[in-house]
Amino acid sequence: MTLPPALAFLLLFSLAFLPRGDGGKVLVFPVDGSHWINMNILVEAMHSQGHQVTVLRTSTSWYVSEFSPYYTSITIFQDKPQHLESQDSMTEFLNRALEIRRNRGSFWGFFDFYKNFFELFGENHKDVAKLIISIFENKTLLRKLNESGYDIVLTDPVFPGGVLLAHYLKLPLVLNVRWIISGEAHFAFAPSPLSYIPVVFSQLSDQMSFIQRVHNMIHYGMLVYMYHYVSNPPYQAVCDEYLGKNVSIMSLMQAADLWLMRVDFTFEFPRPTMPNVVYIGGFQGKPSKPLPxxxxxxxxxxxxxxxxxxxxxxxxxxxxxxxxxxxxxxxxxxxxxxxxxxxxxxxxxxxxxxxxxxxxxxxxxxxxxxxxxxxxxxxxxxxxxxxxxxxxxxxxxxxxxxxxxxxxxxxxxxxxxxxxxxxxxxxxxxxxxxxxxxxxxxxxxxxxxxxxxxDKPIKPIDNAVFWMEYVMRHKGAAHLRTESYRLPWYAYYCLDVLAFFVVLALLGVAWIWASCKCCIRCLTKKRKTKLE
Amino acid sequence: MTLPPALAFLLLFSLAFLPRGDGGKVLVFPVDGSHWINMNILVEAMHSQGHQVTVLRTSTSWYVSEFSPYYTSITIFQDKPQHLESQDSMTEFLNRALEIRRNRGSFWGFFDFYKNFFELFGENHKDVAKLIISIFENKTLLRKLNESGYDIVLTDPVFPGGVLLAHYLKLPLVLNVRWIISGEAHFAFAPSPLSYIPVVFSQLSDQMSFIQRVHNMIHYGMLVYMYHYVSNPPYQAVCDEYLGKNVSIMSLMQAADLWLMRVDFTFEFPRPTMPNVVYIGGFQGKPSKPLPxxxxxxxxxxxxxxxxxxxxxxxxxxxxxxxxxxxxxxxxxxxxxxxxxxxxxxxxxxxxxxxxxxxxxxxxxxxxxxxxxxxxxxxxxxxxxxxxxxxxxxxxxxxxxxxxxxxxxxxxxxxxxxxxxxxxxxxxxxxxxxxxxxxxxxxxxxxxxxxxxxDKPIKPIDNAVFWMEYVMRHKGAAHLRTESYRLPWYAYYCLDVLAFFVVLALLGVAWIWASCKCCIRCLTKKRKTKLE
The missing domain is CATH 3.40.50.2000 (Glycogen Phosphorylase B;)
Structure with a gap:
């Protein structure tokens, strides 16, 4: 039996739009709101390449729908929405933010700004940590996740629940990212000299005067404070309880196989980067369609x-x-x-x-x-x-x-x-x-x-898909990731080596000093003896 | 008139292999020997894309032939070959290198190794600086180069004559590079912590013990010495004479639009990099043909x-x-x-x-x-x-x-x-x-x-061509290049900002001290008065 040519063409045409059979399995742990809007683009792209995508959503989710042609979802029960998913707490945050903007430039305005931000994010970090604990306590769900044979975990680490889960499930980790719990993501994995890398909220460019660099450093100080006292503690508690004493959320993020950065350098200032970072800024771009x-x-x-x-x-x-x-x-x-x-x-x-x-x-x-x-x-x-x-x-x-x-x-x-x-x-x-x-x-x-x-050799969304599939094909991308984050800070900056050289130099000086002293003493002794 | 289909196909087929008419003009300033072997691959690739390539060669050149189907050459007279082009000086260098290898690990072996290397390279840097002076003095040649309307200069900066020439001709600069006059190229433009970035000649990996980090630092010291006392002086003299007092060869290299790095991360250890670096390692790779x-x-x-x-x-x-x-x-x-x-x-x-x-x-x-x-x-x-x-x-x-x-x-x-x-x-x-x-x-x-x-989204040679054409299309790639190299070193490391905070802290402590002293004095005075 042969098909009529038109039918055969139609069949081939529709086959081209069907998921390919050789696809892998992607587990997505998203962040709600506008972050989901762009995560969903990656989900659709992976689905169109024939991969099976599973999305972990919460029962109170704002944007992440339960049913989609592009993914199957697993819903995790939450008794109340996270702070960033709640219209009430967001309205309160927004009103306060507007009020604070009126006092901009003042000393107290500065602290008020951070206080408002820390409060909202601190609460949300606690919500996410609670969510992860509920997952880690749900043995049925964990068994299901373990048995599903996922190839990668794709997550947005601004709230890093997915990072903890990937470690728990021992799966390669791909981050769709711009922000992490300590500020801009690059700061976690690439050298970021504060002399030309403006930190978030500083509103500075990559060309700063002395005073602007002082400002940049102060804002950086606030982010360091935030990391240690606001965002990290809830996750550290989870790590200590479920993942072992020597695990920290920062080291888990630093061990990610791939960072899909949601910027490119037409938008972002040029800065140091690392081999396992792929810039996908503009991956949401597509030609416009006719208007209604x-x-x-x-x-x-x-x-x-x-x-x-x-x-x-x-x-x-x-x-x-x-x-x-x-x-x-x-x-x-x-x-x-x-x-x-x-x-x-x-x-x-x-x-x-x-x-x-x-x-x-x-x-x-x-x-x-x-x-x-x-x-x-x-x-x-x-x-x-x-x-x-x-x-x-x-x-x-x-x-x-x-x-x-x-x-x-x-x-x-x-x-x-x-x-x-x-x-x-x-x-x-x-x-x-x-x-x-x-x-x-x-x-x-x-x-x-x-x-x-x-003007790019490959479209950002295709690049994102290529590198996610790359991590799936090779079960990680360890050769693209430096292990330097495992070094203690003094070793990373070679301060121990510098101290060694300083001690060596001091010993050298002391030795010369002692030798000279000895020589002088000998000479004076001889002279004395001669004079005597 | 219509062509027979077979002839039309043949015509189209042959047209596909002809240079395209919309090509640009590339000026190549190569380095001889094995460096030319890989530069020539880029030259052929650019030619095949329809660009006109002009290669500046010396009259004593070893590998760079005068005639080629891929480029036109301009020959610059040299009365004797450069040291690295001379079989005699290379044989002498090699014999000495073999002898030094027998004393490896000894204290003097270490210095002998660097002495042998500095001598050969120091002489060759002088040769290249002399060559550049002869170009800068040749007004006819300079006029010809200026009038030719080149779009980019492509050069290998291990001997950076082409870098000086590009600046003189005010042309965008593309580097086909692994080494520069101060060692490995990354050190000039990307942060390179010595704790996990082994320097050349150290024979270390990216995972070092304390003693290995001490070694790495010592080798780095030798390269700093080389830069300041061996390789830089001849070029600085040319800069001072022909390009103005505030120009240095290092700042000219750092201002390059594009670095085509001849490595990839299957070979090189993972390390910080910058947005205007394209890794083309393996661009020489091609499928094998049947053997004779x-x-x-x-x-x-x-x-x-x-x-x-x-x-x-x-x-x-x-x-x-x-x-x-x-x-x-x-x-x-x-x-x-x-x-x-x-x-x-x-x-x-x-x-x-x-x-x-x-x-x-x-x-x-x-x-x-x-x-x-x-x-x-x-x-x-x-x-x-x-x-x-x-x-x-x-x-x-x-x-x-x-x-x-x-x-x-x-x-x-x-x-x-x-x-x-x-x-x-x-x-x-x-x-x-x-x-x-x-x-x-x-x-x-x-x-x-x-x-x-x-497993790359684009073949390294195609990537190299894409980015060279990118620089040609946009007349540079300033938005991919950080200008941080213009900062003074103390500002780059924010040492001035740190000093400011230290002074502030000291003033704070002094103020508290003074206040306390004042309070105590007041209290004791009062007490005294009371007692009196």
């Missing part, structure tokens, strides 16, 4: 002026009445049309040129040729979409890494930043006008940056 | 025993009668057949199983399934061919980086090393037997290493 008809008509109606796209992310989709009115008034003054993702009361000052939407096909609209500026809170998902499509950015950062992200874009000359806490109609209008009118600067720089971003 | 008939017959006659391939490189193709007899006797004792690249008198002890050749299709014979062991001096070109084809190695290192290369292979469990200076028939036979008999170790490890080496 109504939106396309609105966008086209903007004529030569083009449009402005605004969203402040999931957490601040409703920025409150005062801020909303201010933003609406500013937009109303512009000849451009505006598409604004806004949840909440419709501002009274809203102009005819502004369309409110409660959901936005963000990638598609950023890829539209009429889009002139992207107004954003400064999360990396949105930023990389802007870089992908070459759209200048106006940032209104609020929390977490958003300020630091905007510093990076400003340093490239592709963005401006406004302080939400002291926003005025005037400042918003003026900054938007500046970006729109100085196209030869912002737009041109962004187009150049976009070209650099696209 | 006579050689194939000889190889096949080895039966199940297989063959041993031996070559000690260009410089030691004739190892002298004593060593040759010893090697011949050892080979004669083995059941394997041996193919030995040997120039000079035929050893009397030569067995029937050994075939002498004065030239070897090295890649083809290493790729032959009957090849069991590769006996080599330990140059990287040969080593990477062995890794490519999965052949265990017996190293007999002599000079330069050969000992350190063998340390890397031994650490991977794919090689053994013998000391040429104390070689015996017994030791050679035994070591060969060990490698042959313990196939499950050496051969299996080498196969695994070979698999890792081949």
């Amino acid at each position: 008809l109504e939106l396309e008509e609105f966008v086209q109606s903007s004529g030569d002026h083009g449009i402005i796209v605004m969203t402040l992310g999931t957490l601040l989709s409703d920025p409150g009445p005062e801020l909303s009115e201010m933003i609406a008034s500013a937009f109303a003054k512009l000849p451009q049309k505006v598409v604004w993702r806004h949840v909440g009361k419709r501002p009274a000052a809203l102009g005819n040129n502004t369309m409110l939407v409660d959901w936005l096909p963000q990638n598609d609209i950023l890829g539209h040729p009429k889009t002139k500026v992207f107004v954003t809170h400064g999360g990396t998902n949105g930023i990389y979409q802007a870089i992908y499509h070459g759209v200048p950015v106006l940032g209104m950062p609020l929390i977490f890494d958003q300020d630091d992200n905007m510093v990076r874009l400003k340093a490239r000359g592709v963005a401006e930043t406004l302080e939400v806490a002291s926003l005025t109609v005037q400042s918003l209008t003026n900054t938007l006008k500046t970006i729109l009118e100085r196209e030869h600067f912002y737009k041109q720089n962004m187009i150049k940056l976009s070209q650099l971003h696209h | 008939l006579e050689l194939e017959e000889f190889v096949q006659s080895s039966g199940d025993h297989g063959i041993i391939v031996m070559t000690l490189g260009t410089l030691l193709s004739d190892p002298g009668p004593e060593l040759s007899e010893m090697i011949a006797s050892a080979f004669a004792k083995l059941p394997q057949k041996v193919v030995w690249r040997h120039v000079g008198k035929r050893p009397a002890a030569l067995g029937n199983n050994t075939m002498l050749v004065d030239w070897l299709p090295q890649n083809d014979i290493l790729g032959h399934p009957k090849t069991k062991v590769f006996v080599t001096h330990g140059g990287t070109n040969g080593i990477y061919q062995a890794i490519y084809h999965g052949v265990p190695v017996l190293g007999m290192p002599l000079i330069f980086d050969q000992d350190d290369n063998m340390v890397r292979l031994k650490a991977r469990g794919v090689a053994e090393t013998l000391e040429v200076a104390s070689l015996t028939v017994q030791s050679l036979t035994n070591t060969l037997k060990t490698i042959l008999e313990r196939e499950h170790f050496y051969k299996q490890n080498m196969i695994k290493l070979s698999q890792l080496h081949h």
Whole structure:
């Protein structure tokens, strides 16, 4: 029996989209919220390569759905949501963050900022440690995980539950990462001189004056404090109880086989790195699709002026009445049309040129040729979409890494930043006008940056998949990982060797001194004897 | 008019092999000897992508021919060959090196080794500086180079004449590199903690005991001495005279746009690196072709025993009668057949199983399934061919980086090393037997290493071409390069910031001390007054 050619083609075509039979098994331990949005992209990519993906989700999860065409899930019961999954604690955190921004630059503002951050993250670290204990106590689940024959654990170590689990299950570890419990991930595995590597929250660039380096060091001190007294203790307790006395969460992370870093060097400042780091920044990028008809008509109606796209992310989709009115008034003054993702009361000052939407096909609209500026809170998902499509950015950062992200874009000359806490109609209008009118600067720089971003020998998502499969094929990537983290700190910095040379030098000096003294004594003795 | 399909296909086929019309212009300033062998591979690859390559060669060049289908050459007159191009000075250096190897481990042997090395390289650096001066004084040549509109300078900075020239011509700089004038190239641009980064000539691995770290530091000291007193001065004189007072050869190298590193991490120990470094180790690798008939017959006659391939490189193709007899006797004792690249008198002890050749299709014979062991001096070109084809190695290192290369292979469990200076028939036979008999170790490890080496998302040579073209497209790669090398050393290490904090702490202590003193004085005064 032979198939008709058209049917055979269809069969082959559909086979190409089916998972391949030779796939491996990936266990994913995700972090909720925006971190899941990008983890899900990796999950989909691994599924499309024929791998079976299992996602460990919590019963209170915000974003990670139980059912998906791309993975099977295992749900772990949690009696209440983690702090970062709870709308109440996030709203409290956000309000406090806005208040603190008003006192920026003051001595107490500085400590208040860290206090607010430590409180939220400290609680969430405790939640994650509790979750891991519940897994380690669940013998049925552990047996199931052990018997499933996973090839790797893929996890986001900003909350490193998955790191502990991978060690427990003795599986190779792949991290989808930018932040870990001590700050920026590079600091854990690559030399990071504070003279040109700005730490998170410092809002500094890679070129610092003396005073800026002093600031950088102070911020670094706060992160060291955070690591030792806020984020590490809950995990250390788990390690001590379940993994043995000599295990620490930091050494487990440092022993990871692969770090998939969610940045690239069109965005991040150049810095030392290591062989087992793969830069996948922009892996979320994809060409834009046509807009829904109504939106396309609105966008086209903007004529030569083009449009402005605004969203402040999931957490601040409703920025409150005062801020909303201010933003609406500013937009109303512009000849451009505006598409604004806004949840909440419709501002009274809203102009005819502004369309409110409660959901936005963000990638598609950023890829539209009429889009002139992207107004954003400064999360990396949105930023990389802007870089992908070459759209200048106006940032209104609020929390977490958003300020630091905007510093990076400003340093490239592709963005401006406004302080939400002291926003005025005037400042918003003026900054938007500046970006729109100085196209030869912002737009041109962004187009150049976009070209650099696209100019890679392999697409970031393909690179991510290649290296995950590499770890699966070779059951790890030990030859790419330095073992230097096992050295005691004084040996790492060769302080013992330096001390040895100093002692040697001192002994040398002492010997010369003693010899000279001896010679002089002999000579004087001889002289004395002669004189006598 | 339509072409017949066969002719059209032929035309398209031949067009695919013609240089593309949109190519750029590459100026190559090579280093002679084995360095040219691998530079030439990059030259051919760039030519095949449609770029016009111009090679600056000297009139006394050893390896760089005047005519080539892949490049046009410009010949610069030199009245006598550079020291490393002269057979006389190389023979003298080699004989001295052999003699020094006999005194290895002794105090004076250590200094003799460096003296011999410094003398040869010091003279050659002077030769190169002289060559560059002759170029800078040749106004006709400079005009020609300036008017040719080159896009990049590609050079090997072990002798950094090309680095000076690129700066003079204001062209983006791409380095095909492993060594620079201060030792291993990474030390110039990436943090290199001496606790786990062995320096060249130390013969240490990345896992060192305290005593080994002391040794590493001493070797590092010798390289620092070499840089300041042997290799740098001739170039600094050229900088001062022709490029301005604030220019140094080290800062020019650090400002390079791209470092094409001739290693990968199947060979090199894992270590910190930077974003503008591309690892192209193994770019010389290619599948083997069938052997010439006579050689194939000889190889096949080895039966199940297989063959041993031996070559000690260009410089030691004739190892002298004593060593040759010893090697011949050892080979004669083995059941394997041996193919030995040997120039000079035929050893009397030569067995029937050994075939002498004065030239070897090295890649083809290493790729032959009957090849069991590769006996080599330990140059990287040969080593990477062995890794490519999965052949265990017996190293007999002599000079330069050969000992350190063998340390890397031994650490991977794919090689053994013998000391040429104390070689015996017994030791050679035994070591060969060990490698042959313990196939499950050496051969299996080498196969695994070979698999890792081949498992890359993009072939090393294609990666090299991509990144050279990247620099051409974007007229540099400034965003991948840190500018931290411009910082003064105390600022790089934040010593000024630390000093500031120490002073602050001391002032704090002094203030507390003064306050306490003041309080006590007040209290005692009061008490006194009361008592009075």
